[in-house]
Amino acid sequence: MIENNYSEEIFILVFLIYGASWIAFVSWFTGRKEKTLAWANRFLWLGLVIHLVALVWRAVAADHAPWANQYESATFVAFGVIVLYLVFQKNHPTPFLGLFVVPAAMIAIGAASLLPEEYKKVAPLMPALQSYWLKIHVSLMLVSYGAFASTFALSLLYLVKAGAWTKKTNLVFFTCAGAGLTWFFLYVHSRTQSSDFWGWFSTLCSKFSIPTGVAGNGLALSLGALAGAMVGFLAGLSLSAWVKPEWAQRIPDAKTLDELNYRSVSIGFPLLSLGVILGAFWGHVAWGRYWAWDPKETWAFISWLIFAGFLHMRIFAGWNGRRLSWIGLIGAGSIVFTYWGVNFLLSGLHAYAKP
Amino acid sequence: MDKILRVFASLKLTLMLIVATVVLASVGTFFPQGEQALEIVDTYGQATYDFLYAVGITDTYQSWWFLLVLGLVFINLAACTIDRLPKVVRMRKRGSEADLADTSIPKTKDFASLVSDLSPGEAAGRIRGVLQADFARMTQLEEGSSILLSAEKQTLALFGAYIVHAGLFLLLIAGGIKLLFGYTEQMIILEGSSEVVPKVETRFGFWLEPWKIPGTGLHLGLPKFYERRPSLENYSVALDTFAIDFYDNGAPSLFRSDIRVTRDDRELSKGSIEVNQPFSFDAKNFYQASYGYHGLRLAEVKVWLPDVKTGKSEEYQVVAPYKKRFKMEDTGWAMEITDFFPEASMESPGKLINVGNQMNNPAIRLAFYKNGELKTHFWTVYSYPGINGSKVKNLRAEIAGLDPVAFTVLQVGFDPGIYLAAAGSVFFTIGVFAAFYMYYRKIWVQLAPRPGGGCSIKVAGLSKRRRMDFERDFPHWIESIQTGTNGTKG
Numbered sequence: 001m002i003e004n005n006y007s008e009e010i011f012i013l014v015f016l017i018y019g020a021s022w023i024a025f026v027s028w029f030t031g032r033k034e035k036t037l038a039w040a041n042r043f044l045w046l047g048l049v050i051h052l053v054a055l056v057w058r059a060v061a062a063d064h065a066p067w068a069n070q071y072e073s074a075t076f077v078a079f080g081v082i083v084l085y086l087v088f089q090k091n092h093p094t095p096f097l098g099l100f101v102v103p104a105a106m107i108a109i110g111a112a113s114l115l116p117e118e119y120k121k122v123a124p125l126m127p128a129l130q131s132y133w134l135k136i137h138v139s140l141m142l143v144s145y146g147a148f149a150s151t152f153a154l155s156l157l158y159l160v161k162a163g164a165w166t167k168k169t170n171l172v173f174f175t176c177a178g179a180g181l182t183w184f185f186l187y188v189h190s191r192t193q194s195s196d197f198w199g200w201f202s203t204l205c206s207k208f209s210i211p212t213g214v215a216g217n218g219l220a221l222s223l224g225a226l227a228g229a230m231v232g233f234l235a236g237l238s239l240s241a242w243v244k245p246e247w248a249q250r251i252p253d254a255k256t257l258d259e260l261n262y263r264s265v266s267i268g269f270p271l272l273s274l275g276v277i278l279g280a281f282w283g284h285v286a287w288g289r290y291w292a293w294d295p296k297e298t299w300a301f302i303s304w305l306i307f308a309g310f311l312h313m314r315i316f317a318g319w320n321g322r323r324l325s326w327i328g329l330i331g332a333g334s335i336v337f338t339y340w341g342v343n344f345l346l347s348g349l350h351a352y353a354k355p
Numbered sequence: 356m357d358k359i360l361r362v363f364a365s366l367k368l369t370l371m372l373i374v375a376t377v378v379l380a381s382v383g384t385f386f387p388q389g390e391q392a393l394e395i396v397d398t399y400g401q402a403t404y405d406f407l408y409a410v411g412i413t414d415t416y417q418s419w420w421f422l423l424v425l426g427l428v429f430i431n432l433a434a435c436t437i438d439r440l441p442k443v444v445r446m447r448k449r450g451s452e453a454d455l456a457d458t459s460i461p462k463t464k465d466f467a468s469l470v471s472d473l474s475p476g477e478a479a480g481r482i483r484g485v486l487q488a489d490f491a492r493m494t495q496l497e498e499g500s501s502i503l504l505s506a507e508k509q510t511l512a513l514f515g516a517y518i519v520h521a522g523l524f525l526l527l528i529a530g531g532i533k534l535l536f537g538y539t540e541q542m543i544i545l546e547g548s549s550e551v552v553p554k555v556e557t558r559f560g561f562w563l564e565p566w567k568i569p570g571t572g573l574h575l576g577l578p579k580f581y582e583r584r585p586s587l588e589n590y591s592v593a594l595d596t597f598a599i600d601f602y603d604n605g606a607p608s609l610f611r612s613d614i615r616v617t618r619d620d621r622e623l624s625k626g627s628i629e630v631n632q633p634f635s636f637d638a639k640n641f642y643q644a645s646y647g648y649h650g651l652r653l654a655e656v657k658v659w660l661p662d663v664k665t666g667k668s669e670e671y672q673v674v675a676p677y678k679k680r681f682k683m684e685d686t687g688w689a690m691e692i693t694d695f696f697p698e699a700s701m702e703s704p705g706k707l708i709n710v711g712n713q714m715n716n717p718a719i720r721l722a723f724y725k726n727g728e729l730k731t732h733f734w735t736v737y738s739y740p741g742i743n744g745s746k747v748k749n750l751r752a753e754i755a756g757l758d759p760v761a762f763t764v765l766q767v768g769f770d771p772g773i774y775l776a777a778a779g780s781v782f783f784t785i786g787v788f789a790a791f792y793m794y795y796r797k798i799w800v801q802l803a804p805r806p807g808g809g810c811s812i813k814v815a816g817l818s819k820r821r822r823m824d825f826e827r828d829f830p831h832w833i834e835s836i837q838t839g840t841n842g843t844k845g
Contacts, residue, residue, distance in 0.1 A: 298383060
């Protein structure tokens with residue numbers, strides 16, 4: 001095990017390269033030059049190669065598969081997001097998706113980097129994770145999460161294209177997202193005594209006589225969330241003002257989006273199914289029960305059910321368009337909660353996030 | 356009967372059941388379940404707990420309402436299969452050898468009509484040639500001078516969804532068997548001792564169980580058909596040693612229980628249990644669940660005693676047994692370790708309590724005797740060696756080392772439905788991959804002679820799910836057929 005391995009710095013470099021790719025995507029999307037798209041792809045591939053190197057290096061440094069704690073798994077999800085995007089591109093050239101999927105990968109790496117130090121460090125495997133199932137079950141689950149990043153983007157785009165995603169919806173979404181993310185971020189840091197960030201935040205709070213404790217204080221968290229909501233609101237407002245209707249030309253028609261959306265679920269759903277089933281096998285070996293209704297299991301099952309509903313409604317009830325896109329968004333939200341929320345907000349057998 | 360089937364096979368019911376399962380399953384993740392639900396009493400009071408217990412939220416996944424929904428899912432799955440599978444089979448059969456009499460062509464969504472100057476037989480040959488790349492084997496049926504060609508690819512994809520449903524069906528049955536006959540019990544075994552293995556028995560029958568109607572003094576006899584009773588196996592598990600290893604950074608790297616299965620002191624089997632490596636005996640699986648410490652074998656204690664002549668403190672290193680008075684040669688003192696806490700904590704100043712069974716902050720209580728008379732009795736805590744409650748001047752003690760007695764917590768699991776569950780998961784996986792990663796397509800080509808010579812060609816296509824691929828492929832086939840037979844759209 002190599003403790004000072006600079007893998008975190010390499011992931012930040014990857015983040016920056018993906019950022020460059022995203023800027024090129026934006027410039028392609030908003031302008032009309034095809035050349036910028038080529039640059040977006042070049043940066044993306046460069047980022048992916050360094051990302052792979054970083055993962056391999058992390059695996060060497062930690063002496064186990066690079067997805068054994070929250071930080072490692074998040075960087076791996078980012079990898080899955082980009083790989084699945086590129087796989088998807090091979091059969092269905094839809095470069096406009098990069099505009100949404102690349103930031104999803106960046107958010108995963110960014111969120112991982114903002115975790116308290118304890119969640120990030122290279123650590124040896126605890127006995128419960130010493131199994132080859134770690135390699136199989138966890139990687140499958142994380143890759144399936146990556147696939148649903150496209151579902152999220154396609155559902156959202158469909159709603160935009162179909163006119164169901166109004167400026168008001170946009171503002172509500174950004175405000176809620178800002179509040180939720182800030183609250184969550186502060187909450188996670190408040191639970192770690194050694195977190196520099198929480199220390200900084202509680203000092204700031206004490207200047208305004210807002211009490212904070214080690215375990216976090218409801219008032220401080222609410223105020224933080226309020227500030228996040230305001231930032232989110234402004235971001236939504238400026239996005240609404242900035243976006244021009246003619247950009248939508250880069251997005252295919254609603255019917256194609258609908259079909260692509262179905263395709264993205266068709267890729268993610270089998271991976272999720274297999275991940276859950278193999279997790280049950282592992283549960284049988286390690287815990288003596290293949291299904292324990294542990295919060296993580298239950299939420300994986302809930303996400304699975306939502307996408308099963310998506311597929312049934314589309315295939316048999318002929319649903320498409322708006323209703324299906326909303327289900328896609330709910331499903332993607334459920335995946336985020338399964339992956340990230342359960343680890344911090346609910347306890348259970350799958351509490352491996354922390355070292 | 357048909358009406359009932361239609362209700363249970365309806366997609367509306369499927370949607371409702373999915374929503375209900377999602378909502379009810381999520382409820383259980385936000386409330387602590389089972390034994391952990393008792394925390395609710397501390398946080399929200401007894402009344403809240405009683406209410407949640409009464410409605411079943413503290414045991415969501417075994418509550419009647421959750422099981423009812425799962426039961427309905429089971430019926431829905433069965434009804435859908437009975438309702439739809441025969442239709443799929445019928446659809447597929449059209450044009451195959453099994454359906455010789457019928458050379459008519461099904462009217463599908465993808466349909467095209469062509470005319471050609473070639474005779475039906477000649478055109479059929481050409482069509483087989485041009486479609487060679489996509490459909491290597493085509494079935495040809497002849498009825499009079501009419502010909503029906505048909506071919507399909509990746510048939511498994513067509514049945515993928517049904518295979519998934521069969522898998523889910525088996526999984527639900529396996530879950531039911533587990534609920535009725537399976538169990539997981541815990542056993543705690545101290546190092547060097549043995550415990551009889553617990554089990555849970557299921558008894559079927561019919562009897563009435565009194566149930567008090569709330570708010571009245573009346574009792575009602577509720578029918579019961581089965582009950583589960585805790586019981587014991589006729590064999591025991593003995594723990595020889597419990598081992599724990601650590602990484603360099605102090606994190607545990609291994610938990611291992613070395614055990615023997617015995618009956619009347621006769622060894623039946625022996626083995627080691629690690630996390631991820633259970634031990635099996637008599638169809639029961641034993642898993643490493645937890646561990647802890649209870650009691651001591653020996654303690655190494657550094658003792659400072661006042662010298663008889665000078666009164667100055669003199670250091671001794673003592674290895675002492677637990678709960679056994681121990682004479683310290685030449686000093687006139689005797690010592691006894693009277694108590695041991697693996698995880699000591701200060702409840703109030705001077706009052707030490709044990710808060711756990713991990714060796715997080717061990718403490719021992721020492722009694723010192725001189726001439727058979729108790730002189731002082733105090734705790735010494737491993738992490739705070741400076742703090743001593745000794746009442747004798749220049750007498751103090753520190754813990755130098757401990758040899759505690761470990762206990763292991765094993766989980767005994769029995770699940771007669773496990774093979775069914777494994778079969779279900781295999782079906783499920785194959786079905787999911789067939790349904791999503793395979794691409795079913797079928798084509799029918801009907802050739803009939805035209806009154807003025809040549810033939811009319813009708814082409815029908817069928818695909819499920821992969822519409823976008825099919826909408827690209829089908830026109831391509833039509834084009835190939837058209838060029839291959841010098842045909843024109845008609």
